[in-house]
Amino acid sequence: MxxxxxxxxxxxxxxxxxxxxxxxxxxxxxxxxxxxxxxxxxxxxxxxxxxxxxxxxxxxxxxxxxxxxxxxxxxxxxxxxxxxxxxxxxxxxxxxSPALSITDNMFMGRELRKPGFRGKWLRQLDRAGMEKFARDKLNDLGLMTIQNINQAVETLxxxxxxxxxxxxxxxxxxxxxxxxxxxxxxxxxxxxxxxxxxxxxxxxxxxxxxxxxxxxxxxxxxxxxxxxxxxxxxxxxxxxxxxxxxxxxxxxxxxxxxxxxxxx
Amino acid sequence: MPTDTDHYESSVRERRAETVAEFKSHKAGPLQRVQHALHVTPALVPLIVLLVSIIVFGLLLGSRFFSPFALTLILQQVQIVGIVAAAQSLVILTAGIDLSVGAIMVLSSVVMGQFTFRYGIPAPVAVACGLAVGTACGFVNGWLVSVMRLPPFIVTLGSWQIFLATNYLYSANETIRAQEIEAAAPILQLFGAKFQIGGAVFTVGVVFMIALIVVLGWTLRQTAWGRHVYAVGDDAEAAQLSGVNVKRTLISVYMLSGLICAFAGWALIGRIGSVSPTSGYDANIESITAVVIGGISLFGGRGSIMGSLFGALIVGVFSLGLRLLGADAQWTYFFIGVLIIAAVAVDQWIRKVSA
The missing domain is CATH 3.40.50.300 (P-loop containing nucleotide triphosphate hydrolases)
Known part of the structure; x- marks a missing residue:
């Protein structure tokens, strides 16, 4: 103490x-x-x-x-x-959100946008980047038996x-x-x-x-x-x-x- | 003495199979695979229904139905409902409902017409005012739903009456005739402008409807705002806890819905030529019908906006096809009713798998 x-x-x-x-x-x-x-x-x-x-x-x-x-x-x-x-x-x-994917849920409220015009002006999401991050994080914690990072959370x-x-x-x-x-x-x-x-x-x-x-x-x-x-x-x-x-x-x-x- | 956390779990710890976090896809039968496909792409059902109904009517009616002219006529007939259904889809995706869409549409078109002819404001400015009025109506709905936390059904049931009454009071029930508009302010009829490609006839309104659906579909899928719309509809509390600004998302959805309805009001002038406070009164029910047949869940968070376009087109195909067959117009309503119930049944079935 x-x-x-x-x-x-x-x-x-x-x-x-x-x-x-x-x-x-x-x-x-x-x-x-x-x-x-x-x-x-x-x-x-x-x-x-x-x-x-x-x-x-x-x-x-x-x-x-x-x-x-x-x-x-x-x-x-x-x-x-x-x-x-x-x-x-x-x-x-x-x-x-059960109907949304693992990636969507992980980044809900703090999404990543694409660099350049598409991200800044069209506000397009950087899906590939977010998926990679989500996959890496799940891998880190040994959860990679989850096959598809884009499957809906309700299927888990x-x-x-x-x-x-x-x-x-x-x-x-x-x-x-x-x-x-x-x-x-x-x-x-x-x-x-x-x-x-x-x-x-x-x-x-x-x-x-x-x-x-x-x-x-x-x-x-x-x-x-x-x-x-x-x-x-x-x-x-x-x-x-x-x-x-x-x-x-x-x-x-x-x-x-x-x-x-x-x-x- | 943590040792007496005893060993009832040790068997699990030492001898378990590492299959806990595994995605087990137990032999998916064909039915389950269909269910899964629908779960991933909910617009598939209405698309299939649409194609099948076009083929069936094509076989029954031959070239009277299966011609570029007749098929594009359907597009023209559904353009207003299609645009309003896009607005309705956004609201329904947030687990809300907007009964005031038709009223906002008519009120906006009346503002565009009356501002031009009563006050002599330049037509483009009057159009902008009409669009602003539609957005403001949407803001009122959105504020009541998100900040005052009133149920969307009640809010829009009330605002439907209020906007519609405002429309009659303001316009003094007066119609602005098509000839006057054509002579003085043709921009009001912009959405009615036609052009031909082969036998196919398109209007600006039809092109706008399709472009709108494509842009909204992209936005819902590819932007954070779009994902938030789905998250709010799926589980608003979870969305709030995950860091989504639920209030702002809801208000933006209702405002955008109001703006789209105002565009529908502009398109309505193009479609009927005149500005009439009594037109388009059933757009709310028609748009909800299109959205439901289009496979968007009334419980929110599920479905794609493409579906609502397909839903609107299915209604258009049935009404034109049955009319060409010489059937009583009531048969259209009959089949639409069947389709609505079938669509909701399919929605429930899709939800069941996923759990």
């Missing part, structure tokens, strides 16, 4: 508050993500995990509090702002779709990648593949925030586990020193964290 305190968090939230009418979804919540780590965020339903993540990724604007990226305060007004700052989010719904299996979504995030997320329940909708084999993918992305040095309900997956991947309860960070635990039942006990309030934990 002493090492962590010396390191500067790459993404930091302080005193974040978000109210929905009378419901306080975030109650002066803090958050720290350090470079190169996988930080899991766990919490019971309604604990405010999603709101926390949305506040960090620009999908929700917090009522109070500050978000810092690499030590500098940032104000995200939309997911696009966060994306431009280098924070990519893979939503649980994956946010893909759940695991493949998740793979494409993670590849999209890894391709463009230069600073932070947020994964929301990446294995929730997948079978055992597909989950396994996606977990390996996540570790692969981590090995490239990009820090990852992993939101998951699946304790075995959390304990297998995470370097630290942020336990969220009642709109606050209850504690951050090291999965090597705690059991899954401890984590679940903290999460549900059955057990209070001891003082030696990094309490919120």
């Amino acid at each position: 002493s090492i962590e305190q010396k390191r500067e968090p790459i993404l930091k939230g302080r005193n974040l508050v978000k109210r929905y009418g009378k419901v306080v979804a975030l109650d002066h919540c803090d958050f720290d993500l350090y470079p190169g780590e996988i930080l899991a965020v766990i919490g019971d339903n309604g604990a405010g995990k999603s709101t926390l993540i949305k506040a960090l990724s620009g999908a929700v604007i917090p009522d109070e509090g500050e978000v810092y990226l690499e030590g500098k305060q940032v104000h995200f007004h939309s997911p696009n702002d966060a994306r431009h700052a280098g924070i990519e989010t893979v939503y649980q719904t994956l946010a893909m 299996s759940g695991g493949q779709r998740q793979g494409v979504a993670v590849a999209r995030a890894a391709a463009f997320g230069s600073k932070v990648i947020i994964l929301d329940e990446p294995t929730a909708a997948l079978g055992v084999k597909e989950s396994r593949r996606v977990l390996e993918l996540i570790l692969d992305v981590k090995s490239r040095g990009i820090p990852i925030i992993l939101i998951s309900h699946n304790m075995p997956h959390v304990f297998e991947l995470a370097d630290r586990v942020h336990v969220h309860r009642l709109g606050q960070r209850l504690c951050v635990i090291d999965p090597k020193n705690h059991s899954m039942s401890d984590a679940v006990a903290f999460m549900t309030g059955a057990k209070e964290p001891e003082t030696e934990f990094e309490a919120a």
Whole structure:
């Protein structure tokens, strides 16, 4: 922990508050993500995990509090702002257009145009360039069993779709990648593949925030586990020193964290 | 104690087959291959229906139907619907619907005519004003749909009445006669200008319709804007999260639709010669018919704009063919009705495969 305190968090939230009418979804919540780590965020339903993540990724604007990226305060007004700052989010719904191709989906909202007259004046897309990039990225992550980069996303299996979504995030997320329940909708084999993918992305040095309900997956991947309860960070635990039942006990309030934990 | 993450997954980890992310194409039967082809090129069905119907009527009617003159006559008869259907296609691709297309068209044509003859504005300027009015009508629709988040059906059901009433109130129900236009402002009838190639007769309106479809088809396929139109229609929320400016895309689509309808209004003057506030009142239903028969999904995000041209042509082929056969005009509506239902059934079938 002493090492962590010396390191500067790459993404930091302080005193974040978000109210929905009378419901306080975030109650002066803090958050720290350090470079190169996988930080899991766990919490019971309604604990405010999603709101926390949305506040960090620009999908929700917090009522109070500050978000810092690499030590500098940032104000995200939309997911696009966060994306431009280098924070990519893979939503649980994956946010893909099923009828469009893998390439189209990977470049949605940030398409490449052809150089010269055709790109500048006719605004023609550089399809060949985008296809090559998409193929390279999928290759990098060992997803090249996907044969045709132009096949519609709806023709892919759940695991493949998740793979494409993670590849999209890894391709463009230069600073932070947020994964929301990446294995929730997948079978055992597909989950396994996606977990390996996540570790692969981590090995490239990009820090990852992993939101998951699946304790075995959390304990297998995470370097630290942020336990969220009642709109606050209850504690951050090291999965090597705690059991899954401890984590679940903290999460549900059955057990209070001891003082030696990094309490919120 | 992460060790008690136990080993129920180890069998998967060690002994799995590496086939998870593989594209498994289990023996595609001929039917599935057809389904796949349709999924990739949705304009194929209407194209086949169009060709088959031309051949059938050609066999039944011989050279009365199967002549350059008759076939280009069909083009002339569908030019207005074809242009409006292009506008309708754009809106339907975004999972919307525009019931006000006919009203925008008539209102724009009335503005072009009245500005020229009531205020004595030079005809080209009046045309530009008409095009601007059409675009503005589209903007109102688009703003209500995207910013106010009202359902497109309701918005355009309302604006249809509003634009149409405005059209009657403003024009005082007055028709500008063809002779007057011909003498004073022939540019208003520009789209009606004819030229012949062999026995085939084309009008500027027909050429415009085809060029419009080609340009829109290219734009939808080759530009980011075009991809965004599909993405918004497919899943607006996903598009928003992926970084598409959904509001701007929607407003631009409705504005472009309004502009195209205004061009259709200009073409309408060329087609009927006069400026009449009572013309083209059923263009909305006809355009939706063409779009649906053309294989564009009413649920948005699927289909190609070529299809809407084919859809319009199918309607044209049926109405001319049946008329030449001496059949009651109601048979046209009968068969169009069958085609609409068949087209939607095919759309559902195509969607089923893909999942």
